[in-house]
Amino acid sequence: MGKDQKDDANEPLSDYGQPLTFEKVWQMFRETDKKFKETDRKIDRLARLYGGVSENSRDVAEKFFRRGLEARDALFGIPYDQVARLEKRTRQLQGEYDIVLYNGEYMIVIEVKYKLHPDDVEDFLHRKLPAFKPLFPEYADQKLIGAVAGMSVPADSYETAEKNGLLVLTQSGENISVMNPRDFVLKEF
Secondary structure: OOOOOOOOOOOOEOOOOOEOOHHHHHHHHHHHHHHHHHHHHHHHHHHHHHHHHHHHHHHHHHHHHHHHHHOOOEEOOEEOOEEEEEEEEOOOOEEEEEEEEEOOOEEEEEEEEEEOOHHHHHHHHHHHHHHHHHHOHHHOOOEEEEEEEEEEOOHHHHHHHHHOOOEEEEEEOOEEEEOOOOOOOOOEO
16 A cells, blocks of 8 residues: 555445445435335235236136026037036145036036136146046046137137147137037047
């Protein structure tokens, strides 16, 4: 160190050119914490708002398809006389099935989404549908057909569902439309 250099530590300076004190640093931490809490509150409010919109959209889609299917007595040539929503939880499994159509021989289990994504189709195929008969052993002797429904069904979602043998339902004006071709071969699960 030369004679002209001071022997001061290189301490951070405040806005006024003074070294920061413990109290000043502590105040800065409190102000930052307050800003984080305000941001968290805003994020929570947005999450509740988005969750409400998402839940409302799902409810609208489920009501649309339920009402449309209650007005019919067959789907893709399979007659049915009962329309239900089934839920069950055991120690090992749980399942919520939006719409179930049945007639004593066949059960058509339908997963409903406002906008059907390929991930929704995969989840239904690999998690929800395989859990149906273990959750409801009283229907173990029924022929099980899987279906997905969406107010909006993008092409990749339709392709995933069709290649796995699922019926695909969508909105057509005020009616329900089956997207599968007439010669489509249903898969029994």
